[in-house]
Amino acid sequence: MSGPAPWLAVLALAAVQAALFALVGAERLLGWVQTACASAGLPYNTVMVLAGSGLLGVSSAVIGSYAVLRRRSLIGDAVAHAALPGIALAYLMARERNFFLLLLGALVSGVLGAMVISWLRQSTRTRQDAAIGLVLSVFFGLGIVLTSAVQRDPSGAHAGLEGFLLGKTAGLVSQDLLLIAVTSANILLLVWLFQKEFLLLSFDPGFAAVQRWPVPALDILMMTLLVAATVIGLPAVGVVLMAAMLIIPGVAARFWTDRLAALLPLSGAIGLGSAVGGTYVSSIREGMPTGPVIVLAAAAVCLFSMFAAPRRGIAAGVVRRLQMQERVARQNLLRSLYELVEESPDSAVTAEDVAGKRSWSVADAMKLLRRAEARGEVRRTMDGRWTLTDLGLQRALDVVRAHRLWELYLVEQASIAADHVDRDADELEHILPPEMLHQLEDRLKQKGRWPEDRVPASVHPLEGAAREGR
Amino acid sequence: MTATQEKGIVEDTIASGAPPLEIHDMTVAYQRRPVLWDIDLQLPEGRLIAIIGPNGAGKSTLIKAALGLVPRASGRVEVYGKPIEKQLSLIGYVPQRESVDWDFPVSVLDVVMMGRYGRLGWFRRPGREDRDAAMDCLRKVALQDFAGRQISQLSGGQQQRVFLARALAQEARLYFMDEPFAGVDAATEQAILTILQELRSHGRTVVVVHHSLQTVREYFDHVVLLNMRVVAHGPIEEVFTEENLRNTYGGRLPLLEQAADAVQRRSV
Numbered sequence: 001m002s003g004p005a006p007w008l009a010v011l012a013l014a015a016v017q018a019a020l021f022a023l024v025g026a027e028r029l030l031g032w033v034q035t036a037c038a039s040a041g042l043p044y045n046t047v048m049v050l051a052g053s054g055l056l057g058v059s060s061a062v063i064g065s066y067a068v069l070r071r072r073s074l075i076g077d078a079v080a081h082a083a084l085p086g087i088a089l090a091y092l093m094a095r096e097r098n099f100f101l102l103l104l105g106a107l108v109s110g111v112l113g114a115m116v117i118s119w120l121r122q123s124t125r126t127r128q129d130a131a132i133g134l135v136l137s138v139f140f141g142l143g144i145v146l147t148s149a150v151q152r153d154p155s156g157a158h159a160g161l162e163g164f165l166l167g168k169t170a171g172l173v174s175q176d177l178l179l180i181a182v183t184s185a186n187i188l189l190l191v192w193l194f195q196k197e198f199l200l201l202s203f204d205p206g207f208a209a210v211q212r213w214p215v216p217a218l219d220i221l222m223m224t225l226l227v228a229a230t231v232i233g234l235p236a237v238g239v240v241l242m243a244a245m246l247i248i249p250g251v252a253a254r255f256w257t258d259r260l261a262a263l264l265p266l267s268g269a270i271g272l273g274s275a276v277g278g279t280y281v282s283s284i285r286e287g288m289p290t291g292p293v294i295v296l297a298a299a300a301v302c303l304f305s306m307f308a309a310p311r312r313g314i315a316a317g318v319v320r321r322l323q324m325q326e327r328v329a330r331q332n333l334l335r336s337l338y339e340l341v342e343e344s345p346d347s348a349v350t351a352e353d354v355a356g357k358r359s360w361s362v363a364d365a366m367k368l369l370r371r372a373e374a375r376g377e378v379r380r381t382m383d384g385r386w387t388l389t390d391l392g393l394q395r396a397l398d399v400v401r402a403h404r405l406w407e408l409y410l411v412e413q414a415s416i417a418a419d420h421v422d423r424d425a426d427e428l429e430h431i432l433p434p435e436m437l438h439q440l441e442d443r444l445k446q447k448g449r450w451p452e453d454r455v456p457a458s459v460h461p462l463e464g465a466a467r468e469g470r
Numbered sequence: 471m472t473a474t475q476e477k478g479i480v481e482d483t484i485a486s487g488a489p490p491l492e493i494h495d496m497t498v499a500y501q502r503r504p505v506l507w508d509i510d511l512q513l514p515e516g517r518l519i520a521i522i523g524p525n526g527a528g529k530s531t532l533i534k535a536a537l538g539l540v541p542r543a544s545g546r547v548e549v550y551g552k553p554i555e556k557q558l559s560l561i562g563y564v565p566q567r568e569s570v571d572w573d574f575p576v577s578v579l580d581v582v583m584m585g586r587y588g589r590l591g592w593f594r595r596p597g598r599e600d601r602d603a604a605m606d607c608l609r610k611v612a613l614q615d616f617a618g619r620q621i622s623q624l625s626g627g628q629q630q631r632v633f634l635a636r637a638l639a640q641e642a643r644l645y646f647m648d649e650p651f652a653g654v655d656a657a658t659e660q661a662i663l664t665i666l667q668e669l670r671s672h673g674r675t676v677v678v679v680h681h682s683l684q685t686v687r688e689y690f691d692h693v694v695l696l697n698m699r700v701v702a703h704g705p706i707e708e709v710f711t712e713e714n715l716r717n718t719y720g721g722r723l724p725l726l727e728q729a730a731d732a733v734q735r736r737s738v
Contacts, residue, residue: 006592069574193593200584204570206539207636210563210646211588258620260575 006197007217010190017182030174049169049283050276052177053236055184057245057275057294058268060229062191064246065253065267067226069260070202073250074129075114075223077243078136079230082113084143084239087164088150097160099176099235106164106231113139114227140239167238167291169279180232187225191264198222199260236279238291244298245271252302255309274298328430332358333368334377334396335403337388339458348385404458405440488551490515490644490675491536496545498528498535504733505531507699509545514692516673518666520680523696524719529679530566532696533646537563549644559588562642564633564650572622572629579617581632582607585639607635611661627658634662645669645676652681663689686710 021029037044067073083106090105091097113135120131147161160171172180191198200208201218209215226246233242253267278294307314336357340349355365369386372378377392388396491513498506506528513519521529534540536547538555549557562585582604583596590596596604608614611631621629630650637645650662666689669676680686686693686706693710695701695718702714 009593069571071571196587196590196595197592199576199580200587203574203576203581204565204584206534206565206569207563207584208587209539210537210558210561211640212558213587254575258575259577259580263575 006194009193010221013186013189017186026175026178030178045174046283048174048177049172049279052172052180052184053169053275053279053290053294054272055181055188056229056233056236057249057271057273059184059187059271060233060242060245061249061267061271062264063187063222063225063229064271065250065264066191066198066202066222068247068250068254073243073247074132075117076226076230076246078117078132078139079110079114079227080234080239080242081136081143082116082139083107083110083231083234084164085109085139085146086112086143087234088143088146088161091150091161092146095155099173100179102164103179103231103234106234107227109139110227110231114223143239163238164234165238165240166289167234167236167241167294169236169290170283172235176235180236183228183232187229188268190221190225194218194221236275236290237294238289241291241295244295245275248295248298248302249274252298252305255305255312270298270301274301324430329368330372331399331430333365333372334388334392335399337378337386337392338396338400341388348381348383348387350385354386402437405437407458409440409443488548489513490550491677492548492551493536494546494548496535496547497543498531498540499543499733500531500540502733504543505698506535509700511694511700511703513675513677513694513703515675516670517675517691518670518689519675519677519692519694520686520690521677521694521696522680522683522686522718523701527697527718529696530648532694533648533677533679537561537646560643562637562640562645564637564645564647566648567626567630567633567652569648572624574621576621577617578613578619578621578624578632579604579608581621582635582639585636588640604635604639607638610638610665611635625655627654630654631658631661634665638665643674645674647676647678649679649681651678651685683715 033048034044037047064073064076067076086105086107086109087102088105089109090101093105094101117128117131117135120126120134121128126134147165150161160168163171197208197213197218200211200213201215201222205215205219208218230242230246233245237245249267249270250263252270253263256266257263274294274297278297279290281297282288282290282293305313310316333354336354337349340353340357341347351362351365351369354360354369355362358365360368369378372392373380376389377395378386379389381387489512491511493509493511496506496509497504498509509532521532523529531540535542536554538547547554549560554561579601583600585607586596586600586603590600605614605617608617611634613628613631613635616624616628621632624632630652634647634650637647651659654662666676666678670691678690680690687710690706692704693706694703695709695714697718701718702709
């Protein structure tokens with residue numbers, strides 16, 4: 001798997017694009033877009049801004065998802081903050097607002113920040129989180145000092161560097177947006193190309209190395225894409241909030257799917273929606289910074305996902321818990337009823353008897369009994385007492401069987417004292433899958449401990465039944 | 471590399487009669503602290519080989535260093551007579567279960583398919599053939615009904631079997647398995663053992679980091695007793711003796727330990 005093949009492919013990709021640009025030129029390309037917009041009746045500037053920020057939203061969300069899955073999401077944050085001094089220095093050196101140079105400065109100082117983090121970790125035993133915090137704040141502090149210096153300088157007052165703090169799409173011209181769009185498209189193209197390799201790298205780099213994949217090189221490639229997405233996002237979203245663009249869509253998408261192949265497009269869609277929406281809102285509201293609006297839009301999607309997603313969401317969890325509680329209460333009721341009348345199946349009991357058997361109030365017991373009545377599991381006798389119907393008896397037998405099987409197993413096989421097993425079995429009987437019950441039966445049969453009748457007798461005295469007396 | 475080329479290599483290596491794994495004078499250090507000293511090993515072909523030793527003896531490190539996942543301070547490792555780095559296509563690997571994030575968004579089949587990535591090469595996506603091969607491997611570990619499940623929904627034993635299926639999909643000649651029997655249920659233990667024996671019957675060599683002394687004699691042919699250095703290695707009946715075990719487990723070697731401490735202190 002070694003060899004230059006993949007890197008040649010990447011270089012060829014770059015060469016083809018460079019040739020195309022040289023041939024066509026940015027001006028003519030933008031001219032075509034302008035004509036297309038005019039003939040379609042669309043506002044050219046708005047289209048450019050939305051296309052640029054939209055592509056940016058997709059690419060940062062997709063590459064950021066990998067970072068989230070690899071627990072490296074804060075690296076993006078550090079790189080974004082570390083980029084600020086580079087932006088200011090690039091301006092000071094060029095003495096003009098050259099967008100490409102500003103981003104180049106951001107790239108250089110962002111990468112430098114990332115390298116300092118890994119150096120701190122490897123050479124000084126500083127932990128990752130501390131190293132990130134250190135680099136992030138120190139570089140950011142330096143960046144603020146340099147930016148203020150630029151702005152005090154008369155020539156730099158209109159450099160627009162403050163836009164890099166919280167993001168401002170309004171100041172971007174078509175050429176800037178073209179650079180953002182092309183870079184974004186390339187990030188997506190490479191992620192698509194290296195899909196299989198990135199999956200293996202993210203899930204199990206050790207296994208990848210044994211399969212001869214060049215793990216360090218792939219790691220650097222993925223890191224480069226992350227840094228590239230971060231840097232081109234800075235003008236629109238700002239250094240302070242750029243990390244959110246990398247992190248939030250992936251986190252939100254994870255709630256909805258268990259497959260990376262679905263997570264990446266979904267994350268991209270969330271990134272697209274929030275970037276386009278945020279940019280639009282900030283463009284129609286005077287003085288509204290773009291970055292925070294985009295981030296809030298993404299956060300709203302994330303919050304909704306967190307709550308409403310079918311399996312991993314909070315609401316689904318609450319529903320599951322309530323259903324489980326309901327099932328446990330129902331099964332406990334059936335088992336209590338069965339045990340109360342075990343000796344004489346045709347007798348009936350009062351709600352007080354049931355409540356006394358479990359730690360329920362009489363009102364709770366009544367409520368459960370009425371619900372069971374509605375299900376046809378119990379019925380009232382003439383004198384107002386309760387008795388199991390045939391259906392109820394059937395279901396109760398299943399519950400009691402599971403409970404006692406498990407108790408028997410604990411006593412026989414796991415040598416746990418008989419007076420301790422009731423509570424353990426109480427918790428487990430409700431969740432034992434049928435195949436496990438069969439296994440339990442088999443084991444007990446093998447040991448000759450399987451009783452003849454369908455339900456084994458209890459291993460401990462039954463409170464309620466004992467009180468009834470025989 | 472095409473399949474026929476690969477086969478050619480395999481035939482070459484068998485003809486040359488070189489052992490599947492040979493380690494010369496390998497020393498490994500973590501954070502400059504030596505954990506394995508001067509390892510010399512030569513393992514025979516077509517055997518089930520256990521690496522055993524107390525906690526911290528360097529069992530996993532031995533495998534990882536041999537595979538190049540952990541840097542070697544010195545020494546060389548050869549597979550069928552050539553440096554292991556050139557022979558990785560002959561190697562299958564089952565890492566420790568805890569080494570990956572089981573909440574990662576992939577399905578059981580996705581993971582097993584990763585065993586095929588090596589032969590796919592750059593950029594090529596797994597196709598029908600790879601899918602069928604992966605399903606066959608899943609059937610061997612009796613997880614065919616779980617193919618579409620997300621991996622976090624499996625029990626520990628099932629997760630271990632997924633890793634084993636992935637290694638089977640590599641179709642290797644020499645397997646390294648890091649604690650495949652750790653924390654698995656009885657059914658999984660039996661299933662894994664059956665597969666190991668099947669691999670042996672096909673002439674494959676399997677090196678297993680093992681933690682249960684009770685089963686060594688029953689499961690394996692060959693044993694490496696390790697405690698920071700190789701105490702003994704060879705066929706079970708010769709090497710798996712009480713005296714060797716006492717030498718392996720009877721306390722660490724205080725001298726080696728002190729030396730390791732000294733090396734670490736000096737180099738920090």
